[in-house]
Amino acid sequence: MCRGTMNKIEPGIGISRRYLHDEVADRIRDLIRSGEMEPKARINEGELTERFGISRTPLREAIKILATEGLLELLPNRGARVASISDTELEEMMEVIAGLEATAGDLACRTITAAEVDAIVVDHEAMVVAWKAGDEAGYFSHNRRIHEAIMAASRNTVLANIYESLSGRIQRSRYSAHQTTDQWSRAVAEHERMIELLRARDGAALAVLMREHIRGKKSVIAANYGTAEVA
């Protein structure tokens, strides 16, 4: 059998995987994000244990973890399947994400540095350029970086973790990613106002703006979350 337990601490190579179930959970996350396992797909333990070359114990632990994260759902005596997100649940998640980003904006105003604001400005301008060039991937990439920069500037790891977990639950290919010129010009204007408010350190106003900003481009952001994982 493939009993060769290999996961010793390998010097120089990334993070030493302490638990088999963590590694398995990561791999299943990738399978879901890459689309190889689609929503509603049943998890077959035998298939995955053979694929990963492990026993059922760590696999089942990984399943429990992913179910707690909301990526899988458990069916009593019938195993688990990839969680599917209903339209209403997606709406709810987007509202929560909007709230988390609003909170991040509010907090970021407390301690963000001028250099960080400048970096956001750079990304914003690059985003505009990408849009004008029709470079959709570049547009989303820079847009994403802006929002991540604000999240990072909040200096709140609890917030960032919840945000990342929620973002990760949004599957890819759920919404098409195109936005109208109206949506785009509004988004750009809002970004510019965000930068102003960051400079002015007006957390309360920024929070309100962020919430509205996310609401204004729900579908676009949903698509962005879905595809950004690959990059």
Place this chain on the structure above:
Amino acid sequence: MCRGTMNKIEPGIGISRRYLHDEVADRIRDLIRSGEMEPKARINEGELTERFGISRTPLREAIKILATEGLLELLPNRGARVASISDTELEEMMEVIAGLEATAGDLACRTITAAEVDAIVVDHEAMVVAWKAGDEAGYFSHNRRIHEAIMAASRNTVLANIYESLSGRIQRSRYSAHQTTDQWSRAVAEHERMIELLRARDGAALAVLMREHIRGKKSVIAANYGTAEVA
């Protein structure tokens, strides 16, 4: 109320067949909340399996779930222990909770009914009475009900679940629960303003107020969460 990972029962089937690991997770949650297992306390698998009369497999699955929720932390090759919350992490959690409540307030303005607002008014008045009578438990109970009512009025289960999970991570007996008269009168005034804004359906303003309201009584709320579990 012990809420575990809620596995939905298929419609039509009357008997809810629970998972052993869910039951175990609930019991460990209770042990932590009741204070029987204090932060930093190590989890001894042999001890708990004997106590619960089960094998190590479901126990270990429960441990993974609780670790994912943030209630336990895993120590490689050394098992798990009850997670302890540092001061900075508690600060971070309270900011996130403030943001979640702000979001709830914003959303509640969309669909809250007059009857729900009236119920909040009733609780608010009872809360004032309890305070004047020196009934601290009653005060916290009604205060809590008000915030839960707003959360429920948000009609957002994703939001409510995250809120509940975060609240649940705040241990008891971490802060003393007394607040000064100044804090109290301010809280009452804020509650009254909250009711006004709910009636006016002014979500944006309510969000700002909620965030400030929670910030203004961080320690009190932390204590409230900690003790409310018993009731």
Place this chain on the structure above:
DNA sequence: CCGCTGAATTTTGAATACAATTCCGGAAAG
């Protein structure tokens, strides 16, 4: 007295074994 060493014991991580439920296919009845 102290700390160090190393073997015995305990405890954890992972694999395997066993038990119970569900799934699936075919035969029989309507």
Place this chain on the structure above:
DNA sequence: CTTTCCGGAATTGTATTCAAAATTCAGCGG
């Protein structure tokens, strides 16, 4: 032809076993 009911196979839930790491503690030397 459809439905229902059985029985075996497959899959899941739980217990047990095996292996590796950590902990304990007696013996040793400084």
